[in-house]
Amino acid sequence: MGLSASKRVELALHNSPEFNAASDSIYTQCLSQAQHAFPGVKPYQLFSATVYLHQTLFRSLPLISKRVPHPPNRDQVDRAYKTVIARRSVQQDIRDESVLDEVEFKAFAVEVFTNAVVSNAGNEVLKLVPLGVAGIAGVGLILKPAKEVIGAAVGAYALGVATSIYLSLAVYFAAARMVETLFEDIFRVEELDPDGKKFDKVTRIKAKSEQFDMLMFLDINTDIYPMHVGEKFMMVLASTLNLDGTPDTGYYTQGNRKSLADKFDYVMQGKLYRISEESSNKQVKADIYVSFGGLLMMLKGDPSIAARFELDQRLFILLRKV
Numbered sequence: 001m002g003l004s005a006s007k008r009v010e011l012a013l014h015n016s017p018e019f020n021a022a023s024d025s026i027y028t029q030c031l032s033q034a035q036h037a038f039p040g041v042k043p044y045q046l047f048s049a050t051v052y053l054h055q056t057l058f059r060s061l062p063l064i065s066k067r068v069p070h071p072p073n074r075d076q077v078d079r080a081y082k083t084v085i086a087r088r089s090v091q092q093d094i095r096d097e098s099v100l101d102e103v104e105f106k107a108f109a110v111e112v113f114t115n116a117v118v119s120n121a122g123n124e125v126l127k128l129v130p131l132g133v134a135g136i137a138g139v140g141l142i143l144k145p146a147k148e149v150i151g152a153a154v155g156a157y158a159l160g161v162a163t164s165i166y167l168s169l170a171v172y173f174a175a176a177r178m179v180e181t182l183f184e185d186i187f188r189v190e191e192l193d194p195d196g197k198k199f200d201k202v203t204r205i206k207a208k209s210e211q212f213d214m215l216m217f218l219d220i221n222t223d224i225y226p227m228h229v230g231e232k233f234m235m236v237l238a239s240t241l242n243l244d245g246t247p248d249t250g251y252y253t254q255g256n257r258k259s260l261a262d263k264f265d266y267v268m269q270g271k272l273y274r275i276s277e278e279s280s281n282k283q284v285k286a287d288i289y290v291s292f293g294g295l296l297m298m299l300k301g302d303p304s305i306a307a308r309f310e311l312d313q314r315l316f317i318l319l320r321k322v
Helices: 005-014 017-033 043-060 062-067 074-086 102-143 147-172
Strands: 183-192 202-209 215-221 232-238 266-280 283-292 295-301 314-321
Touching (some): 005 017, 005 102, 017 102, 017 183, 043 062, 043 074, 062 102, 074 102, 283 314
Antiparallel strands (some): 183 202, 183 232, 266 283, 266 314
């Protein structure tokens, strides 16, 4: 029978780089707003966090902008919170149940927006079915068929509308879920040209990521994509732009075919030419070096992230301001 529409939406959100990055960013924001007084997010923060999350996703995620025009209400937020709390094991119940850690906050975010998407789709069914039913009943008034015939027609129509709407949810991210990005995070620009200006149209930015605490130096053609200190942007590294996950040919083909690049503002293709490790104060960090046609990137941080990459690997870097 396959997965239900609700389960498909849940998987789509869970596997969406945009959703994950936004969720991580809002979680960090909640901790900062509470001045790190708690080891997680408190219930009183969840509604405002959901509103902020909706603002971010509405701009970046078509499923949300199309199916969730307004932030989930307080009842939906409360139900999602109770659902996440109910999933805890006996050992987890020992801790303060009023605080959601990072994993639980993401589960909450998936839960509340899955419910919002499916609920709005259900409301759409309720709006469309009566119109169709009126048309079917109108035909019935003229032809005067038996009541069971009208009933069968109404039932078939309602089922068709519901199937159409929920099927659209089921396949909305079917292709996108197959894309396996190698790295994604939200970065904040800390400095421009830390070593001085080298080229007129190129700026080297120094940025720090929010989730994985990665440090990045990146050359950007700021003549076409200006960056400023304090700005935040989402950065993704991927080996292909094809939504079905197939390898990239290395050639740009103009057409109507959708790709991962459609969701971003600035995209470059390059080659990973060096991976190294360095240790200081008993901490080991890995450096990843990529050249995008002469524009360079250095990504420094957790060696486990560097393990995802290979020397001489072809990579795409995708940027979008948040």
